[in-house]
Amino acid sequence: MTKSLLSINNLSVEARSRTEVVQAVNGASLEIGEGEIVGLIGESGSGKTTLIRSILDLHERNVQVVSGSMIFKDIECYNFEKEVNTLSIMRGKNIGMVFQSPRASLNPLMTIGSQLREVLKKHCPELGREEVRSRVIRVLEEMGLDSERVRRSYPHQLSGGMCQRASIAIAIVIQPELIVTDECTSALDVTSQAEVVNVLKKLTILHQTAMLFVTHDILLASELCHRLIVMQNGVIVEGGETSEVLANPTHPYTRGLISAVPRWG
Amino acid sequence: MKNYLLALRKTSLWNRILLFSGFGLISMAVFAPVLPLADPNGQDLESSLYPPAFLAGGSIKHVLGTDLLGRDVFSRLIFGTRLTVVIAVSAVVLGAFFGSILGVIAGFKGGKIDALISRITEAQLALPFILLAISFIVARGQSLGTLIFVLALVGWAQYVRIIRAETLAIREKGFVLGLRVSGCSDFRIIFQHIVPNIFGTILSLATLEVGTMILAESALSFLGIGVPPPGVSWGSDLASGKDFITMAWWLVTFPGISIVLTVLFVNTAGDSLRSHFDSRKRIF
Numbered sequence: 400m401t402k403s404l405l406s407i408n409n410l411s412v413e414a415r416s417r418t419e420v421v422q423a424v425n426g427a428s429l430e431i432g433e434g435e436i437v438g439l440i441g442e443s444g445s446g447k448t449t450l451i452r453s454i455l456d457l458h459e460r461n462v463q464v465v466s467g468s469m470i471f472k473d474i475e476c477y478n479f480e481k482e483v484n485t486l487s488i489m490r491g492k493n494i495g496m497v498f499q500s501p502r503a504s505l506n507p508l509m510t511i512g513s514q515l516r517e518v519l520k521k522h523c524p525e526l527g528r529e530e531v532r533s534r535v536i537r538v539l540e541e542m543g544l545d546s547e548r549v550r551r552s553y554p555h556q557l558s559g560g561m562c563q564r565a566s567i568a569i570a571i572v573i574q575p576e577l578i579v580t581d582e583c584t585s586a587l588d589v590t591s592q593a594e595v596v597n598v599l600k601k602l603t604i605l606h607q608t609a610m611l612f613v614t615h616d617i618l619l620a621s622e623l624c625h626r627l628i629v630m631q632n633g634v635i636v637e638g639g640e641t642s643e644v645l646a647n648p649t650h651p652y653t654r655g656l657i658s659a660v661p662r663w664g
Numbered sequence: 665m666k667n668y669l670l671a672l673r674k675t676s677l678w679n680r681i682l683l684f685s686g687f688g689l690i691s692m693a694v695f696a697p698v699l700p701l702a703d704p705n706g707q708d709l710e711s712s713l714y715p716p717a718f719l720a721g722g723s724i725k726h727v728l729g730t731d732l733l734g735r736d737v738f739s740r741l742i743f744g745t746r747l748t749v750v751i752a753v754s755a756v757v758l759g760a761f762f763g764s765i766l767g768v769i770a771g772f773k774g775g776k777i778d779a780l781i782s783r784i785t786e787a788q789l790a791l792p793f794i795l796l797a798i799s800f801i802v803a804r805g806q807s808l809g810t811l812i813f814v815l816a817l818v819g820w821a822q823y824v825r826i827i828r829a830e831t832l833a834i835r836e837k838g839f840v841l842g843l844r845v846s847g848c849s850d851f852r853i854i855f856q857h858i859v860p861n862i863f864g865t866i867l868s869l870a871t872l873e874v875g876t877m878i879l880a881e882s883a884l885s886f887l888g889i890g891v892p893p894p895g896v897s898w899g900s901d902l903a904s905g906k907d908f909i910t911m912a913w914w915l916v917t918f919p920g921i922s923i924v925l926t927v928l929f930v931n932t933a934g935d936s937l938r939s940h941f942d943s944r945k946r947i948f
Contacts, residue, residue, distance in 0.1 A: 455845055460775055491847035504838035508860050517856075518846050569842065 401432035403470075404576055404609050405454070410467030412449050412458070412633075423449040423462065425633040431577065434607040436599075438624030438641070440617055440656065446633035447613045451579045454611075455496060456486035472576070492522055495570030497580040501562035501587070505554040511539070511565045512550030515572050522573045538568045541605065542598055560591030564598055571602060578602075579611045584619060596623055617656055621645055629653045679940075682933045689926065693745040701736070702726075704743040705894045708734035713912045729914040731905065740896050741918055747897040748926070751808070752877040755815035760870045762816075763823025768862070770824065771831025772854055781824060788821040797884055806892045811884065815877050826869055830862045864938040871934025875927030882923070898922050 412424040424446045431437050439447050452458050454469065456477075469477040469486070471493065476485045498504040506514055515535045519526060526534070539546035542564040554562050563583060570578055580599070584592040600623060603610055614620050620627055621641055628638040629652065637650040648654045702725075711734040715722045722729065728737040770781040797814045804810045834840060835858070843853050882899025884890035886906070891897040898919040905915025 457841060457844060487847075490845050494845075496842065496845040498838040498842060500838050504842050506839045506843075506857055506861070509857075517848075521847055566842070569846070 401435055403430055404433045404435075404472060405431045405611075406470040407450075407454070408468050408470075410450070410453055410469070411465050412446075412453055412462060413465050414449070414462045416461065423633050424453065427467075427630075427633075427635050429628055429635060429638065431609050431611060433576070434603060434609055435626065436603055436610045436612055436624045438620035438627045439611060439613045439630060440615060440620050440627060441630035442615055442656075445630045447615075447630055448581055449633075450630070451496075451581055451611060451613055454486070454579060455490055455494060456484065457490075491518065491575070492573065493575050493577065495573075495575040495578045497563070497567050497570050497578065497583040499582045499586055501559045501566055501583075502554055504566045505562055505569075507554055510551055510553055511557075511568075514565075514569055515539075515550070518569055518572055534572065538572045539565070541602070542568045543594070544568070558591070559587050560594050563587060563591065563595050567595070567598060567602070571606070571608065574606055575608070577609045577611065579613070581613050582615065584614065585616070592619065599623065617645075618660055629656065679936050682929065682936055685929050686933055689745065689749065689929070692742055693749045696743050696746055699742065701739040701742055704735060704740040704896045706735060710734065713908070715912070716914050728918050729912070731901075731912070731915055732908065737901075737914060737918055740901055741898070741922055743896045744898045744901060744919065744922070747808070747891055747895050748878060748881070748899065748923075751812055751815065751881050751891070751897065752874050754812045755819060755877045756870050756873045758812065758816035759819030759873065760823055760866055763820035764827045764859075764862075764866050766820070767824040767827025768831050768854055768858060771828040772835055772850065772858065774832075778828070782828070785821045785824040788817075789825075793818050793880065794883070794887070798887070798889060801884075801889045806889060808891070808895070811881065811890065814884075815880055818880065819873055819877065822873065823866070823869060826865060827862060830865050831858055834858055834861050867934050867938050871930045874930040875923075878923050878927060 407430070408428050410424055410427045411422065414421045414423045427446075427450055429437070429439075439450070441447050449458075449462065452462075453464055458464070464477075464479055466479050467477075468475060468479065468481075468483075471489060474485075475481075475483055476489060477483060505511070509517075512535055515538065516531055519531050519534060523531075535550055536546040539549050544561060544564055549557065549561065549565060554565070557565065563586075567578075567583075578599075584595050587595060596619065599610065599612075602608055612620060612624055617627075624641050626639065627641050627644045629636050629644070629650065631650075631652045637644060637648065637653045644653065645657060648657055708730070711723070711726065711730050712732055714726050714730040714734075716729045716737075717724050717727045719729075726736050726738065728741065730736055731740075766781050766785075770778040796818065800814045800817070801810055804813075840853060840857065843857060848856075878899060881890055881897060882902045885897065885900035886903035890903065891900045901919040902916055902923070905912070905919065908915050
């Protein structure tokens with residue numbers, strides 16, 4: 400593994416309702432290296448989204464981290480015991496996120512260009528008008544989009560795959576070191592999935608951006624990720640190099656996930 | 665100017681009709697004092713209860729007839745536009761402004777703030793309108809300002825409930841979460857992104873409330889606590905004409921038709937405006 404970018408240690412998260420407390424994540428520890436793509440896989444309800452929301456400090460009021468710490472680029476950005484929390488400062492600037500639903504993750508009343516400009520103005524206020532424009536065009540072209548058309552388009556004027564690539568553009572326009580993608584291909588058809596995966600691959604190579612790729616599609620994860628982490632019922636049950644996990648799964652749950660992949664014939 | 669004329673030529677016939685109706689209504693309200701009309705409060709007891717000019721016994725001097733005190737109904741209708749529009753629009757704007765802000769805050773913040781705003785709203789809705797209006801007007805004295813305040817006080821709670829529900833739905837959308845991930849402040853998310861997305865709902869609700877406000881004002885006039893004399897409004901004319909409905913139908917019919925047409929106009933214009941400004945309706 401390359402130099403560590405994000406390290407999560409013994410993270411536990413609880414979701415509280417009036418009648419019960421659910422342990423959504425239980426003692427999770429993982430590490431992501433610089434420029435590395437890590438796949439987080441597991442079935443729905445296994446705690447993947449709760450774990451990544453903890454990284455971005457985006458929990459609802461009833462969901463709380465109850466233990467653990469996080470280190471980003473050798474700096475302790477979260478420690479429950481020491482009450483350290485600088486995650487909100489890192490949001491957007493150091494860590495970007497791509498969501499599941501391509502259309503819902505874009506403001507329907509704003510053009511793609513204005514949404515990109517807004518992020519740039521927030522994080523790079525020193526940039527001039529022309530510089531902002533050229534960065535918007537560059538990032539859209541990197542996504543394989545027709546920059547002139549797309550930057551003037553509203554989300555409803557684009558296809559699902561184009562919207563998702565526009566969302567990725569918004570997440571990476573200020574070049575964060577880490578991108579977290581929350582099942583960003585599950586709402587797309589197979590062709591659009593391939594487009595998005597290719598864009599993500601190209602992106603990590605081009606900018607050396609690390610990625611935490613959350614999915615329940617083990618095939619897709621195996622195509623994209625350097626390492627895989629398997630989660631079940633809020634617990635990380637297995638982790639390792641992608642080829643190693645797929646060839647020799649040690650946990651019965653991982654074996655079950657692999658055997659559940661549909662095959663020809 | 666050239667661009668506006670070009671846009672007007674491109675717009676549909678229905679929108680053009682709405683635009684000219686609105687322009688006519690506002691012009692009537694603004695220019696009423698300079699129009700060659702009879703004094704709306706000028707009494708002429710010899711011309712009491714004249715029917716409209718097109719009926720037997722009517723006079724061309726009083727196109728839509730006269731009331732019990734011989735005041736010209738047409739003149740009162742034109743002058744009535746001023747107060748009616750001012751009262752209804754001011755009450756709606758005030759109620760929509762405060763109600764929408766509270767609704768957005770309640771929906772976006774949630775928790776204790778939401779509970780507090782929701783309970784105050786429910787308390788307001790539990791109070792009967794007439795009781796509230798009588799208490800305020802008796803305590804503060806009958807004036808135009810008090811009347812607008814009372815109507816706004818009655819209207820704001822509707823906005824809170826609907827806008828809160830809308831905000832709750834939009835808050836859960838991916839783009840709001842995305843904005844939080846991008847590091848946007850709550851203030852920016854609310855006013856730059858959520859409010860434009862719920863503006864259509866605010867506009868629809870406000871246009872519906874214009875009609876409610878005109879009718880509420882006429883209800884207060886009916887009780888004698890509406891527009892203070894010598895002010896002229898359609899509501900007060902409707903209320904004073906009700907006693908003569910069997911012998912002088914024109915006293916209630918013309919203000920009634922004016923109210924119906926205005927409410928219809930405001931609702932239709934609201935729908936057109938909402939469609940016009942909604943970028944989701946643009947295709948390519």
